Amino acid sequence: MGERTLSVSSLDKVLYPETGTTKADVMHYFLAVAEVLIPQVARRPVTRKRWVDGVGTEDRPGEVFFRKDLEDSAPDWISTGRIQHSERTNTYPLAQEPAVLAWFAQVAALELHTPQWRFGRNGQPRNPDRLVLDLDPGEGVGLAECAEVARWCREVLDGMGMESFPVTSGSKGIHLYAALDGKHNAEAISKVAHELARALETDHPDLVISSMKKADRAGKVFLDWSQNNGAKTTVSPYSLRGRSRPWVAAPRTWEELEDPDLTQLELDQVLDRVADGLDPIAPLGWSPDDDADADSDADAPDAVPAQTLDRLATYRSMRDPAKTAEPVPADPPAPREYAEGELPTFVIQEHHARRLHWDFRLEHSGVLVSWAVPKGPPLDPDTNRLAVMTEDHPLEYGTFEGTIAKGEYGAGEVTVWDSGVYEREKWREGKEVIGVLHGRPDGGLGGVPRRYALINAPGMGGEKNWLLHLMKDQPEPDDGPSPPVPQETSQRTRGKQKQRKDTSAAKTPAVFTVDDLPAPMLTTAGTPAQVQHAVRDGEDWAFEMKWDGYRVIAGIGLGPDSDGTVVLSSRNGQDLTDRLPSLTGPGGLAEVLTGEARELGGAVLDGELVALDEQGRPDFGLLQAVLGDSFRNGPGGRTPSRARRTAAEKAELDRLREETELRYMVFDILHLGPPGATDGARRSLLRTPYGERREILRDVVGKAVEDGAGDGTVAVPPAHTGTLAHAERASRELGLEGVVAKRMDAVYLPGRRGSAWVKLKTQAHQSVVVIGAREGKGGRAGGIGSLLTAVPGDDGELRYAGRVGTGFSAAQLKQIEKELRRLERKTPPVEDAPVEDNADAWWVRPQLVGEVSLAGRTREGRLRQAVWRGWRPDLSVEDVTWEN
Numbered sequence: 072m073g074e075r076t077l078s079v080s081s082l083d084k085v086l087y088p089e090t091g092t093t094k095a096d097v098m099h100y101f102l103a104v105a106e107v108l109i110p111q112v113a114r115r116p117v118t119r120k121r122w123v124d125g126v127g128t129e130d131r132p133g134e135v136f137f138r139k140d141l142e143d144s145a146p147d148w149i150s151t152g153r154i155q156h157s158e159r160t161n162t163y164p165l166a167q168e169p170a171v172l173a174w175f176a177q178v179a180a181l182e183l184h185t186p187q188w189r190f191g192r193n194g195q196p197r198n199p200d201r202l203v204l205d206l207d208p209g210e211g212v213g214l215a216e217c218a219e220v221a222r223w224c225r226e227v228l229d230g231m232g233m234e235s236f237p238v239t240s241g242s243k244g245i246h247l248y249a250a251l252d253g254k255h256n257a258e259a260i261s262k263v264a265h266e267l268a269r270a271l272e273t274d275h276p277d278l279v280i281s282s283m284k285k286a287d288r289a290g291k292v293f294l295d296w297s298q299n300n301g302a303k304t305t306v307s308p309y310s311l312r313g314r315s316r317p318w319v320a321a322p323r324t325w326e327e328l329e330d331p332d333l334t335q336l337e338l339d340q341v342l343d344r345v346a347d348g349l350d351p352i353a354p355l356g357w358s359p360d361d362d363a364d365a366d367s368d369a370d371a372p373d374a375v376p377a378q379t380l381d382r383l384a385t386y387r388s389m390r391d392p393a394k395t396a397e398p399v400p401a402d403p404p405a406p407r408e409y410a411e412g413e414l415p416t417f418v419i420q421e422h423h424a425r426r427l428h429w430d431f432r433l434e435h436s437g438v439l440v441s442w443a444v445p446k447g448p449p450l451d452p453d454t455n456r457l458a459v460m461t462e463d464h465p466l467e468y469g470t471f472e473g474t475i476a477k478g479e480y481g482a483g484e485v486t487v488w489d490s491g492v493y494e495r496e497k498w499r500e501g502k503e504v505i506g507v508l509h510g511r512p513d514g515g516l517g518g519v520p521r522r523y524a525l526i527n528a529p530g531m532g533g534e535k536n537w538l539l540h541l542m543k544d545q546p547e548p549d550d551g552p553s554p555p556v557p558q559e560t561s562q563r564t565r566g567k568q569k570q571r572k573d574t575s576a577a578k579t580p581a582v583f584t585v586d587d588l589p590a591p592m593l594t595t596a597g598t599p600a601q602v603q604h605a606v607r608d609g610e611d612w613a614f615e616m617k618w619d620g621y622r623v624i625a626g627i628g629l630g631p632d633s634d635g636t637v638v639l640s641s642r643n644g645q646d647l648t649d650r651l652p653s654l655t656g657p658g659g660l661a662e663v664l665t666g667e668a669r670e671l672g673g674a675v676l677d678g679e680l681v682a683l684d685e686q687g688r689p690d691f692g693l694l695q696a697v698l699g700d701s702f703r704n705g706p707g708g709r710t711p712s713r714a715r716r717t718a719a720e721k722a723e724l725d726r727l728r729e730e731t732e733l734r735y736m737v738f739d740i741l742h743l744g745p746p747g748a749t750d751g752a753r754r755s756l757l758r759t760p761y762g763e764r765r766e767i768l769r770d771v772v773g774k775a776v777e778d779g780a781g782d783g784t785v786a787v788p789p790a791h792t793g794t795l796a797h798a799e800r801a802s803r804e805l806g807l808e809g810v811v812a813k814r815m816d817a818v819y820l821p822g823r824r825g826s827a828w829v830k831l832k833t834q835a836h837q838s839v840v841v842i843g844a845r846e847g848k849g850g851r852a853g854g855i856g857s858l859l860t861a862v863p864g865d866d867g868e869l870r871y872a873g874r875v876g877t878g879f880s881a882a883q884l885k886q887i888e889k890e891l892r893r894l895e896r897k898t899p900p901v902e903d904a905p906v907e908d909n910a911d912a913w914w915v916r917p918q919l920v921g922e923v924s925l926a927g928r929t930r931e932g933r934l935r936q937a938v939w940r941g942w943r944p945d946l947s948v949e950d951v952t953w954e955n
Contacts (some may be wrong), residue, residue, distance in 0.1 A: 075148060075170035079177050086125040086179060089707050092317045092338065098176035100311065100338050105169035108309040110356025114189035116152050116163030118304050118391060119180035126181070126313045132930055135313055138180070139163060143600040152190045153405030155437055155466075160405045160826055178716050181311045184304035189357065192384075195436045196301070197253055199260050201355055202233070203305050204247040204268070205295035207242075209280075214335070217245040218328040220279055220292045223271055225325070232737070236352045237328055239335050241312035243321040244292070245328075246305060250355055257301030264296035277702030279300060285902055297420035302865065307837065310363040311338065322352035328942035378855070382438045385462040389480045396758045397475060398467035398818050404437035414492035417508055418469045419448060419515060424483035429685050431458060431539065433506065435498060436462040442525065442537060448516070449541045458525060458539040470821065473755055489514030502527050507546055520546040581675070583638045585646045589757070590822030591622050591677055594811055596954055597829035599795055602812045606795070611815040613762070613790040614798035616807050618736050619689040620681035621698070621945045625735070627660050628673040628745045634909050635661035642946040650698070651680070653733055658782030660735070665780075668771035671744035671753065676772070678737035688806050691922075695941035735785050740768040741819060761827070764814035765790055799831070810836040837862075837934065838922050838943050838951045839872055843914040844891060847852060849885075855884045855891075858921070859912060860934065861901050862953055871903045871933070875923050878939030890914045928953075 082095035101108070119138045127133030139161045141151055150165040164173060166183070175183065187199040204224055206217040221237050224247050228235045233249040240246050251260065268281035271294060280291040298305045312318045317338040327333065336344075380403055392399035414484035415434035422430050422443075429447045432439035442458035449456045469490060475482050489510040497505040504525040510516040522542040553634060606612055622642040629635060637655040639647040659677070668674040739761075744753030756764050773787035790813070791798045798810045809832035817827030839860035847856035847910050857876030861869040879887070894915040904912070920943045926936035932953075 075168070077144070077146065077170060077173055077177065079173075084125070086122060086181070087315070088125060088128055088315050089315045090317060090337075094176060094179065094560065096338070097115045097179075097181065097311065097317075098173055100317075100342060101172035101176050102169050103342055104309050105172050107345055107350045107353070107356070108172065108307070109166060110358065111352065112166045112183060112185050113357040114152075114165060114167070114191075115185035115307075116154060116161075116190070117166050117175075117307075118163070118184040119175065119178075120313055121178060121180045122313050123179050125179075126315065129315050133313075134930060140601075141662060142178065143598075143604055144178075144384070146170075149174065152194065153403075154196075155405040162405075168484075173223045181313050183310040185305045185307050187260070187299055188301060188306050189573075191909050195382075195615040198251075198256050199299065199301070200251050200253050200468060202249045202251055202260055202264055203298050204264060205298055205305065206245045207288075207293040207295055208244050208575065209291050209293060211290045212278075214239070214243075214245070214333050215331055216278060216292055218273070218333055220271070220294065221245050221247050221328060222325075223275065223279075224267070224294070227271065227684060228266055234354070236355060237323050237325065238308050238352065239321050239333070240324055241310070241318035241335055242308065242314065246308075246320065247828050248308075248355055257299060260661035261296065261299040264299045267599045268294040268296040275674075278817070283902075286954055296751065308355075309341070312801075320505075322350065324351050382463045383465055384435065386464055391479070392816070395475055395479045396713070397471060397481075398465055398758060400465050400467065404463075404465060414494060416466070416469055416491070417493045417506075417510075418490040419488045419510075420471070421486050421488040421515075422483060423485075424475075424480065429488060430461075432464060432468065433493060433495075433504065434466060434469075437466070439466060439468055442539070442541055448521075448523070448539060450521075451540045452543040452545075454541070456539045457531065458537040460535040460537060467818065467820065471758060473758055489516045495827065505542070509776070522546060539870070553773060583628045583636060583746055585626075585638055585644065585648070588624045588626050588638065588675060589642045589741060591624055591642055592820050592828060593824040594823070594828040594830040595824050596828055599799070599831055599832060601793055601830065602829055609769045611762070611792075612795075612812050613765070613792050613815055614795055615738055615790050615811045615813065616788060616798075616802055616805065617809040617811050617832070618678045618679035618681050618788075619691045619808050620694055620736070623651075623678060623680045623735065624741075625654070625660055625678070625737075626746070627664055627668075627676070629661065629664060629669055643945060643947045643950060646946070651733070653784045654680075654735055659784055660781070663772050663775045663781040663785050665775045666771045666914065667754075667767075668740075668743050673743075673745040674740060676768075677739035677741060678735050680733060681733055683732045692941055693727075693731060694733075697727050697733070733784065737772055737787050738790070740764055740771065740818065741821075743767075743771070757819045757821065759818070760815060761813050761819075764819070768851070795831075808832055808836055820887045832954070835927065835954070836922055836923050837925055837937075837941065837954050838920055838946055839875075840869060840917045840948050840951055841891070841915065841919045841921055842869070842871075842917050843904075843910065843912050844888070846911045846913075847873065851884070855879075855888050858887070858939070859904070859908060859914075860921075860923075860937075860952055861917060863948070869906065869917055871901045871908075873929070873933035873935075873937065874908060875934065875937040875939050877937075878923070883939075890919075894918060900905045917948060920944070920948060920951055 079098070082098070084094045086092055086094055086097055120135055121138055122133045122135050125133045141149060141162050141164045145164065149171055150167050151162050152165055153160055153162050164171060166175070184817065187201050187203055188196050189200060191197045208214070208217050214573055223233050228249050235247050235249045238246040238248065265281070272279045272281045278291055279294055280288055280295050281296065285298070289692045297303065300459045308320055308322050310320045311631055312320065312559070318335045319338055319341045321336040321341050321344075341869055347725050374860050383400065387399060390397060390399050417434065417440065418432050420430040420432070426445065429444045431442045431444050431448060441461045441464050443461050444456050444458045470487070472486050474484050491508065491510040491514070493509065494507040497503060505523070507520050507522045508516060509520050510518065512518040522545050524540045524542055526538045527534075527538065528538045531538075569768065602612060625641045626638045627636075637648065637660045639651055639654060641647055648655055664674055680694070681689035682697055684690040684693055740756055742753065742755055756767065759767070768787060772785070775781070776785055776787055791801070795810070795812065802810050808828060812829045812831060814827040839862055841858050842861045843859040844855045845857045845859065847854045859875040862872040864870050896914050899909070899912070899914045900917045922940045922943045923934060923937040924940055925934050925938070929935050
């Protein structure tokens with residue numbers, strides 16, 4: 072393995088029991104085929120499927136799990152590439168040398184899955200360099216029919232001037248690859264593949280189907296075009312498969328596909344072919360020469376690892392994070408992976424610096440590419456505006472508003488003029504950008520889509536000068552207000568600035584509404600090893616308990632117009648103000664603010680509402696029982712109505728409410744001062760580091776609570792700054808579900824997940840969407856036996872997640888049935904419900920979210936030993952994802 076040293080163990084462990092294939096055999100295979108495998112996976116992020124205890128047998132398959140991030144135990148010489156997903160950043164291994172393949176074998180990573188694109192030398196994803204079609208046989212057809220469909224595909228691709236290469240998948244079907252020139256993005260390639268699949272389905276309806284609906288695939292070959300999505304992966308050519316035997320995704324010749332007895336190939340057969348010099352897919356392999364004309368940084372030295380190149384280096388060099396309120400991330404930006412249908416973001420900020428201008432920023436390649444527009448974005452097609460390209464900004468800048476301190480670069484006030492997403496029509500690096508911006512209803516673009524072009528114009532005085540042009544061909548506008556003129560906006564703002572020195576909290580309206588409250592920042596699921604690794608790297612973290620309750624954002628106004636008004640919002644934006652009188656009334660939140668919060672006239676707090684049991688520990692079931700009637704599951708959602716309860720049930724509920732202690736566990740502070748106030752009477756803390764926010768929280772809330780303010784309804788639990796092990800021990804002793812680790816320098820990202828907040832669960836809980844119920848038997852005859860659940864996949868589509876049949880009382884099941892019957896539908900809302908759960912099931916519209924505890928997930932990705940915990944009316948269906 073060259074100069075690499077790798078510790079290996081348990082080489083005699085059998086990974087394929089049916090053939091006796093050991094870990095040593097797997098390692099030998101990977102090293103023997105490295106010469107042909109590495110060119111197929113080089114510079115592609117590798118997702119692995121691992122069978123630590125072997126693949127098992129057909130009757131008792133072994134447990135498998137996907138792995139995206141590079142394992143903490145991995146050697147430090149493995150190169151990596153980073154991808155920014157919608158909710159997290161993943162660091163993938165890059166298989167650039169045989170030693171990496173040997174390490175994959177050591178950790179039983181049998182299947183290697185990669186996308187159709189590669190990282191460039193600048194660390195950013197290129198456009199796809201290959202198209203792939205997955206020919207998957209339905210029930211009643213086999214490999215021979217797949218080969219026939221492959222030949223039809225070949226004819227079409229040949230007609231497009233694209234040579235194609237077949238691979239028997241090592242499972243049931245055939246993968247068909249074709250080379251691309253890299254000039255088109257994944258979305259365009261997906262559309263071409265989809266049209267090809269539909270055309271073949273039209274020509275051969277008796278054998279080809281392009282629909283994703285599994286129920287229609289019997290007797291046909293499913294021509295899966297979707298793996299060309301930039302976020303999806305396909306098992307790599309020459310990868311092993313985790314089947315009962317060591318099958319391989321084996322490249323084949325077209326002559327082989329003519330054989331009516333065509334079969335999948337095993338490990339030994341592929342070794343013989345490679346030894347004979349047979350590599351049918353070699354033309355698709357990577358070589359260093361591929362970089363010559365592909366990357367904009369073509370002169371960059373090959374020795375520089377892709378992950379060290381940093382588009383934010385200039386931005387970071389111009390700012391001192393200790394002096395500016397702007398976000399200054401320490402790490403280089405990672406390319407972002409988009410979910411299907413997700414669009415990149417834009418923001419336009421009004422910037423009162425030495426000279427007033429508007430900052431026009433478009434998300435691209437993991438950063439906000441930025442231009443300064445002195446006169447503001449044009450709102451008339453006959454007007455062109457100068458736009459001067461500036462340094463790339465981090466994505467976190469998309470929500471930045473505040474004052475950049477005097478003496479710092481760009482000193483002055485920054486406000487968001489408009490923001491949203493945009494449809495990227497064209498992006499010619501350094502030359503031309505065209506896109507349609509979809510801003511906010513009340514934004515500076517007027518709440519209508521705007522199609523802009525940015526054109527590099529070095530003749531106007533320099534390479535950084537561009538023209539910003541509102542295209543004459545505009546999308547159909549929605550009904551809405553006329554767009555404001557930027558110059559008029561700036562005059563109004565300057566007028567307000569002149570008045571600021573005379574403005575005080577007493578002159579500012581201090582009445583909060585739910586619309587004034589930001590969405591809460593969300594956590595990212597992680598492991599203790601990840602956090603401990605960050606701590607070893609010198610990062611400062613604090614550890615909070617993960618409270619078992621409902622997330623609540625509180626706005627407290629203390630100005631003369633508010634008279635101690637408190638408004639409360641749930642995680643999904645429901646107004647809870649009238650439902651929690653213990654927090655909004657006497658002895659509640661209005662009485663706990665002191666110091667600067669009281670001087671400025673209010674604050675916005677973030678925390679968790681819990682119900683305490685007799686031992687003073689949070690009890691989610693108790694919280695559910697006490698507050699279930701007070702919540703709804705968002706648009707279209709329902710929970711049992713109090714009016715339908717019996718007199719005895721109402722009496723028991725009243726008793727519970729009387730005896731149960733609710734407590735608001737405040738762990739963050741987001742704003743000081745009331746909404747709508749000028750800066751002299753309001754202070755945003757969103758860009759203040761977490762450690763400083765905790766100090767402010769202690770000063771303006773914590774000390775008063777310690778002195779007895781709030782009648783015990785409010786608490787400010789500590790943030791532990793010791794070791795993670797101590798925090799986890801405290802969590803277990805309190806019977807809590809885990810710990811939330813927070814980086815001390817982290818800013819607050821409203822409504823977004825950040826890698827700086829990591830949840831580490833000591834108990835496994837999972838939110839689920841209830842999609843139906845099975846009829847009860849025995850003691851539950853005549854009612855519900857179990858609930859059927861689903862969880863959205865990465866593409867947002869609901870997928871069956873299994874049954875939950877324990878954790879209910881008879882009264883709860885009765886009440887649940889009343890509610891579900893009102894949502895009944897005739898067909899299942901998922902396509903993959905198993906036959907055994909279909910037989911005696913009835914289905915409901917997927918609107919209600921519940922929570923279960925579980926022992927893990929099965930090999931099929933379903934709930935294992937699930938126990939019902941209660942409804943989650945603070946969550947919408949869109950909030951549900953699989954926990955790690």
